[in-house]
Amino acid sequence: RGVLVCFEDVTPMEQIGQMRRDFVANVSHELRTPLTALIGFIETLKGPARDDPVGQARFLSIMESEAARMNRLIGDLLSLSRVEADERVRPTTRIDPAEIARSTLHGLRPIAEEAGVKLDLSVPATPVTIPGDEDQLRQVLTNLLENAIKYSGRGATVTVALNAVEYEPRVRGRGVRLTVSDTGPGIDQIHLPRLTERFYRVDSHRSREMGGTGLGLAIVKHIVNRHRGRLRVDSELGKGTTFTVILPAT
Numbered sequence: 001r002g003v004l005v006c007f008e009d010v011t012p013m014e015q016i017g018q019m020r021r022d023f024v025a026n027v028s029h030e031l032r033t034p035l036t037a038l039i040g041f042i043e044t045l046k047g048p049a050r051d052d053p054v055g056q057a058r059f060l061s062i063m064e065s066e067a068a069r070m071n072r073l074i075g076d077l078l079s080l081s082r083v084e085a086d087e088r089v090r091p092t093t094r095i096d097p098a099e100i101a102r103s104t105l106h107g108l109r110p111i112a113e114e115a116g117v118k119l120d121l122s123v124p125a126t127p128v129t130i131p132g133d134e135d136q137l138r139q140v141l142t143n144l145l146e147n148a149i150k151y152s153g154r155g156a157t158v159t160v161a162l163n164a165v166e167y168e169p170r171v172r173g174r175g176v177r178l179t180v181s182d183t184g185p186g187i188d189q190i191h192l193p194r195l196t197e198r199f200y201r202v203d204s205h206r207s208r209e210m211g212g213t214g215l216g217l218a219i220v221k222h223i224v225n226r227h228r229g230r231l232r233v234d235s236e237l238g239k240g241t242t243f244t245v246i247l248p249a250t
């Protein structure tokens with residue numbers, strides 16, 4: 001049921017040109033959509049809504065959220081390009097994933113509460129450290145948790161679990177396993193292999209409505225690759241989704 005979505009994956013040269021063209025086309029489209037809305041509302045404010053203060057207030061608040069969407073998209077594009085730029089340089093500083101999990105969860109509690117989602121955390125009794133980039137690991141957790149919270153909806157539970165794994169052949173020895181599980185709607189199997197592609201969405205309308213940029217999991221994948229880790233997703237419709245990240249400890 002699960003799909004391994006990355007492990008030091010290498011894209012064939014001949015695909016890179018096409019991917020780049022697709023990416024530019026996608027970015028242009030994603031930026032143009034809110035921009036077109038903004039231009040439309042500016043026209044309306046200058047014309048038909050000139051003497052309609054109630055309408056003006058409503059249009060301004062839509063414009064504000066469209067501008068915020070563009071801002072989020074640009075933020076994610078910059079994160080993606082930063083992560084890609086240093087993907088070949090493996091982090092060497094030792095970091096404490098349990099501490100990062102604790103503080104990231106703490107920061108997201110207000111969003112979870114507002115969404116009516118329960119957040120749970122379990123970390124190992126003995127501390128473990130791994131070589132890693134603290135900001136990037138925080139971003140992995142934030143992206144996975146924000147998705148779990150926003151797609152699961154009211155009444156759901158999101159559980160973050162961190163475990164030391166004694167032996168993982170593909171990460172050569174010891175490592176840590178981080179899982180983010182939700183009791184949300186789940187994702188159909190056919191989507192799993194493409195989930196980490198830039199701008200790939202299972203339900204575009206819902207993603208946009210929830211403020212998604214379609215880049216969150218692509219960023220996660222690149223960060224996991226940089227750490228020589230593995231990313232896996234298991235999901236069952238009507239039951240929920242689990243993202244598993246395994247990072248080497250040495």
Ligand code: ADP
Nearest residue numbers: 147148151201202203207212213214215216217
């Ligand atoms: P987005 O900004 O659209 O959330 P992501 O790259 O973070 O982009 O996720 C890609 C798609 O994967 C989402 O649009 C959503 O359809 C699906 N998805 C991600 N996480 C979950 C989850 N926990 N439950 C259900 N669907 C999810």
